[in-house]
Amino acid sequence: MASKIQPSDRIQHRFASKSEFWGMVRKYKALYLLSIPGILYFIIFKYVPLLGSAMAFQNYNLFKGFWGSDWVGLEHFKRMFAYDEFITIFKNTLLIGLYDLVFAFPFPIIMALLLNEMRIVLYKRVLQTIVYMPHFLSWVIIGGIAIGILSPSTGVVNEILSWFGLEPIYFLGEESYIRSILIGSGIWKDSGWGTIIYLAALAGINPELYESAVMDGANRWRQTLAITLPSIFPTIIILFLLQIGNFLDFGFERVYVFLNSLNADKGEILDTYIYRAGLLEKQYSYTTAIGLFKSVVGLLLIMLGNTLSKKTTGDSLY
Incomplete structure (x- = not known):
């Protein structure tokens, strides 16, 4: 018969746990002192602003505040899905996010594999520095460079087109090009920085695996498929899940620097719409409802992706 735990034993265990806790501290x-700034950052800038989500269920009045504004329930969410402009912008966000996932996400993986095959260390380091340098430039600078390159009068691209007798194209003035420009500029800016993560994962692969593969007669392509990709697959899965969680957060600055009245129909996303309707037109409650909708969709996507990843590959965020 199992012995019963006496109340005195529970109290003693509780005090022992507390003493162990403070001993660890x-x-x-x-x-712990070094972690305080990070903890304060998340509390102040991530958790405290969550209280502002209450605006989505109010007709928020700037002078009355949270407590004095009238509650309207789900009225703003109903308005959101009944508004044709929102549906168009939501579609733009989904398509741009999907294109970014399909074309931009694999690019750092490919670049890391190519850099990993280089045997001249100096050349490898110089090239790596060049490709991740744009990450440290702001989107305003990146946008200015891209606009200059794509200029219909002085841009390099149109100069090349003129060599073949083609008419210059005003890329930012035609809505059919804006999505390609957004994805391409994002690859240029951030793919080099993402490469660093994959290179770190590649550095952790046991060299003896490659030596054994060479003895078995495997060429470099076969080694990549059988050793390299499976070894970094957990890293790919984790970054893919994080990308899915930010699927609707394409980035305000990334789009706003390229946006104009000629390409807005295909280029405007939820972030730029929230800025226009929320700050410029002062529709605070309505845009808060859109922001809350984005957060809920991101949470559901990352939970769904995490569950599928855990069942299929065994790798997950939690």
């Missing part, structure tokens, strides 16, 4: 106090 004293032992690693330097690490």
Whole structure:
């Protein structure tokens, strides 16, 4: 018969746990002190602003505040889905996010594999520095460079087209090009930085695996398929899940620098619409409802992706 735990034993265990906890705090106090700024950042800028989500269920009045504004329930959410402009912008966001996932996400993987095959270390380091340098430039600078390159009068692209007798194209003035420009500029800016993560994962692969593969007669392509890709697959899955969680967060600055009245029909996304309707037109409650909708969709996508990944590959975020 199992012995019963006496109340005195529970109390003793509780005090022992507390003493162990404070002992760990004293032992690693330097690490806990270093973590305080990060914890404060998430509390102040991530958790406290969640209280503002209440605006989505109110007709928020700037002078009355949260407590004095009238509650309207789901009225703004109903308006959101009944508004034709929102449906168009939501479709743009989905398509641009999908294109980014299909074309931009694999690019750092390919680049990391190519850099990993280089045997001249100096050349490899110089090239790696060049490709991730644009990450440190703001989107305003990236946008200015891209607009200059694509200029119909002085741009390099149109100069090349003129060599073949083709008419210059005003790329930012035609809505059919805006999505390609957004995806291409994102690849140029961020793919080099993403490559660093995959190169770190590649550095952790046991060299003996490649030596054994060479002895078995495997060429470089076969080694990549049988050793390299499976070894970095957990890293790919984690980054893919994080990308899915930010599927609707394409980025305000990334789009706004290229947006104009000629390409807005195909280029405007939820972030730029929230800026226009929320800050410029002062529709605070309506745009808060859109922001809350984005967050819920992102949460559902990352939960769904995590569940599918755990069942199919065994790798997951949690």
